[in-house]
Every structure is written in structure tokens, then in C-alpha cells.
Amino acid sequence: MTTLSDSFAAARERSDDLAAEVAAQPGRFRVLTGERPTGRLHLGHYFGTIRERVRLQGLGVDLWVILADYQVITDRDTLGRVRENVVNAVLDYAAAGIDTSRATVFTHSAVPALHQLMLPFLSLVTEAELHRNPTVKTELAASGRALSGLMLTYPVHQAADILFCKGDLVPVGKDQLPHLELTRVIARRFNERFGQVFPEPRALLTSTPEIPGLDGRKMSKSYGNAISLSMTADETAALIRRAPTDADRRITFDPDARPGVSALLTTAALCLGSDEVTLADKLGDGGGSALKKLATDAVNDFFAAHRARREELAADPDFAIGLVREGNRRAGEIAERTLDEVRAAMGTVY
Template sequence: MTATTAGPGSTGPGHIEPRSTGPARTDHPRTEHPGSESRTAELERRIAQDPGGFRVLTGDRPTGALHLGHYFGSLRNRVRLQDLGVDVIVLIPDYQVITDRDTAERLGEYTDGLLLDYLALGIDPARSTVFCHSAVPALNQLMLPFLSLVSVAELNRNPTVKDEIAHSRQSTVSGLMLTYPVHQAADILSCKGNLVPVGRDQAPHLEVTRTIARRFNERYGPVFPEPDMLLSAAPLLLGTDGTKMSKSRANSVPLSATADETARLLRGATTDADRHITYDPVARPNVSSLVLLAALCLDRDPHEVAAEIGGGGAAALKRTVADAVNSHLAPFRARRAEYAKDLTGVRSVLRAGNERANALAEATLDEVREAMGAVR
């Protein structure tokens, strides 16, 4: 998932100006592909030089507990960007819960859980914004003009949508599921985000956002930036069944799990028949994912971790991983428990974030109406 009142505007794909200067110039052409490693390296250099010139929107659907894959894949990076001085906006897209399910089960509980996780991990409400999709009507009004800018064929070709449909709980594809990338475009462009941290599997969604921004600007005049992808260097962690760790696949290790629950889940993780532990992601993906998880928590090289376990087998590997995860997450769990004692205060963070997000989206919608000639 994936960036962001009047934010950085752009008539070209690459130049990013500070938010206070209005539409960006096009005198800084980009030659790299927006999803390339070299482009990401360039963006990291520019973030270090001028973090205030960037606005990020990212988030998580409230469909269950955040897990270790979220943590190493995106959550730590959000805190890093925030601490560098980037304007980080975190969306809880509650309306999007029903893209692949019939009802929004336990929505309030899961939303509270996300808030607790964000705060415990270091998202600072004084520097970052957390808001809820359903609390920002102007955001959803952007969907109508945006839908006119993409074809059904383009949406059908989106590989990320295809994968999400394949793992959907629904027997048929809803219109909401098919247009999911356009919803994400409205999320990002409602606050004029110019930077979106993504994994490679989410890159096609962001390409839809870039296409919508470009086509709107060509048709009606320059209003939106074309957001850049900030590719995540985080490795892919497998779930306990050996497939991608995911809430919907019931194979994850939640951040909010107790130490005992974490150990139990990891004991059930899939490995292989070779008792000697090595780190070889290609030949031994399941074992290597566990080794990598321990190494990430210990801040060590995975080859060294594997060598220390050696002939100890899967049982020793799983004990090592459980100990490393529980030790690494202990401070987070303590902070989360403290925040949970004051849910009223925690929910006030969301109310304040909703207020700011409404102001940003309403300002953007006003610009869209003016560009389209809808203002009378």
C-alpha cells in the first residue's frame, strides 16, 4: 500500500520542489526508470539533502494484526523517513477492507490495533499524520474523475490486482476490487504525495497513480505530481507455511503476539529435511527465511547465524529465531501495553490526523474542480 494541502505539484515526472513553492518546474529531467535501483539511490540522496521536499503516504488495511513482514518490509522505514524530516502520512484505508471480503469484520478492533502498533513502533503524531479513509469525503470524490482516466483493459492487466483476486475470499470480482489501484491513486494524490515507498509487487499499482496524474495534467492542466517509487531494500520474509507472509493466508507472526505465542508459531514453521542449517535463499528458501529473520533481529549477517546453528537442526534454528524475535520486540511490546491503557488518548491521534487529512484533500479537490471548470 502505499503517499499524501497543497503539496508538491509537478508538470513533469521527476523534479520535486518544496511544498510551499507550488507546481514544480521541469528543468530537472529524469532518465532512470521510476522503479529502478539507481532512481531509488538518487531519491535517497535527495531525501538526505532536503527531507522537507517530500511527502509520503503509506498505510495498512485494518484486516488483522500487523506482522513481522510488515515490520521489516515497511514499518521501520516509515519511522526512518519520519526521523529524517519527511512528511509521513499513514492511512488506515477502512473502506478498502471490503475489496476482497463481504463485511468489515472487527473493524474497530483492528483499527485500534494499528494505532497501537504505529505509536509503539515510533510514529510520532507531532511529526507524522495518521488518518482513516472513511473520515475524508473529499478523497473519495476524486475517484470519479480518476476513473475516467483509465480503461477497464488497463485495470484488468494489472498484475497486482490479478494476484489479489487470486487470493480473494470472494467468488466473484467486485467493482471495488477491480478499481483498487484507482482508490490508491486517490489516496496518494488527495494530499499530493510525491514519494511512495513500495515493494516490487506493488509497483504496478503506483504506475496507475502516475498514469492518472499525468493524464489529468495533460487534459486539465498541471495539478498533480507524478509520485516516485522508493523501492524497499527489505527482503521478503516467508510465512510459517513457506509462502509470502500475509494476514489473509493465516501464516504470519503478529507483532502484538506474546513471547509464548511467537515461539509456538515459529515452532510450526516449515523447514526441510536437511538437518545442517545453511543460508541459501535459492536452494533452501524456508530455512533461509528463518535464518534471515533471526539475523535481522540480531543485526547480524545471516551466514554467520546459520554457521553458529550448524548441525543443531530445525529445532535449534526455531529456538534461535524465537529468542531473537522476542528480544527484539520486547521494547515495542512494553510500549504497546502502556499505550493500550489509554485508548481514548490513542484514538485522539486519529481524530487529529483526520482533521489534517480533510484539509489537505479538500484543498486538492478544490483545485481539481477549478481545473475541470466545475466551479461556479
């Protein structure tokens, strides 16, 4: 019987082989990645995904980034600020080092041909397969109420996001492997039923670090525990100053017993390229004030250039929206081309 650990080991081996292929011939690959624009991007986004996008693009991979504004419809609290969130995300992408002249950055809602793929794709999956998706299961457990049709079909929407541009490389963490597997299933079933149109995208496993918020919980804007990339040095210092620690002056790394102290150590370690235990040993009996100073200085030094570049870009009010409009145009052209191939394969050209 195949265990979960066996499955992951096999996925890791395939990912290592893929990484070698990418390094040897990066121009062969198109990566599709992105996020829901529900708020300002923070350290979790930077160390979890943005830095990897910059690396892949630097190798020569064709980078496509989707800002999934249609998926924000499920979050009524942030829908009213979606345009602002899109603009801020684009500024952070460019400031982080993504070459926006080569990347295609686009919004969900502006590419109608992408969404037309949903109907044939929905015909290829069962309701049971949708309910097995980790995001759908988590949402159902958290909400305690019936899922909307949009949330239930989220895995198919994600497949359309990847396949409309024939993305064949998707950076994922371990927990996201089931998401990509359903996309591969949809591509395979379409090709078997109608003829070869779509690649089966492959997973590039990323060693995304666990990045807690400043209180030890998951980093989230809703918890007020996230350091946004767009914060000033003073705002960062004020936020870290309010972070919870404890009365023990001896600094140790223990995420379970000392979540606040440990979260600050992780934040500093990421920015300093160190590890939490080494930093804790150096701080010794310095207490919370010394730890907070270390974390503040580490974050502010690491992101100083990012913030300066971001401020420079933000001075041009047309930069972000202009870039998104060009990305939308490019994505629209590719989506129409793919949809034409789908219609031809299905025999629905009139």
C-alpha cells in the same frame, strides 16, 4: 527494445537520485504510505514498511499513513474486526517509533472528499489499463470469478489516496512500480487536460527483504504462520515451537528444499542483523531445537522495547482512536482544499 531489466535499472537510478534529494532536503517531501487493516501487523510489515517510515520521518519527511478500511470491504472475513485492526495498527506504529504528533494517520472512510476525486480520475483511464494492474490481475486469477467494481477500480482509488494530499514520495518494492506508474499517468493526464494541480509522485525503491512465514510460505495471518508485533514473548515462543522443521540435524539455508528451517533462519537473521548462511554455520548440527531457540530469543530480544511501549500506550483507551480522529480531521481539510482546486481547474465552481 527495452527489457524489464533495463526498465528496472532506470527506475533504480531515478530512485537513487530521489534518495539523494530527500537526504539533502527532506522537508520538501510528503510521503503517502499505508495498508489495509485486515489483521494484526506482523514482522513482514515491520521489516517491509514500518521501519522505512520511521527512517523517512526521522529525516524530516512529512509522513502520511492511510489505513484503507474501505478496501477491506472486499474481504468479508475481516470486515467485522476492522475497527480493532485500526486501533492495533496505530499502537504498533507508535510503538515502532513513528512520531504520531507529527504523522497524519487516517482512515479511508472518514475522508469523503478523497473519494470524490475518483470520478474525474476514472475518466482519465481505460478499462484495459485497469486490467493490466498487477493487483487486479492477481485477484482475477486467484478468485476465478468476475471482479467487483471496487476491485477493478482499485488502481484509481490508490491514485486518489496518493494525490488528494499531493503526496510526491512513495516507498515501493520492485513489484509495486506499475501501481505508482498509473498514479503518475493519472496526475499527468489531469494536468494536461485541466491545468496544473497534482505532482507526479516518484518511487523510492526499498530493498524490502523477502520475509517468509514460519512454514516457508508467504507470511499471512490466514496461514497462521505470522509473528504479530503485538504477541507476547510467551506467545512468540509457542508459535515458533510449533513451526515445521525436518529430521536433518544439520542446519542449512535452502528455501526450496528446507522451507521451514530456512524461514526460521531468515526470521532470526533479520532480528540479529546477520545473514542466514552465517547463522546456519554457527548452529551446525544443533538441530531444530537449537534453531527454534535462536529464532525465539532473537525475536523476543529485538521486539522487547516495542512490546513494552505498546503495552504502555494501550493502557490509554483513548490514545489510538484520538490519534485517528485528529488524522481524519487533518486529512479532511487537505482533501477539501484539493477538491476545491480540482473543481476550479475543471470549471465546476458554482
